[in-house]
Amino acid sequence: MTSINLKRTLSGRVTSNKTDKTVTVLVERRLKHPLYGKFITRTKKYHAHDDNNQYVVGDTVVIEECRPLSRTKNWRVIKLVTNESKNKFN
DSSP: OOOOOOOOEEEEEEEEOOSTTEEEEEEEEEEEOTTTOOEEEEEEEEEEEOTTOOOOTTOEEEEEEOSOOSSSEEEEEEEEEEOHHHHHHO
16 A cells, blocks of 8 residues: 555745744745735744754745644644755855
8 A cells, every 4th residue: 555645734934943943934825815806925833843953044944744742833844945044145
């Protein structure tokens, strides 16, 4: 049998890495207003597990849903998409 990954994945930008082994990821989604048709940007912050403290503010990462690791942390960072922090200082 093949194993199917049914976990939700989201991509967003790291906004804080001040806590130990945790990053705060800002996820933006665009939706169309039901009456007026204008596209609206909705944002939500997620706490994600960063085991090695390797992600810094400005990085774009992919997070996946996992078991509860603490009261607010139900997500885990799985990969780095872009490293914006190095681009700002060069």
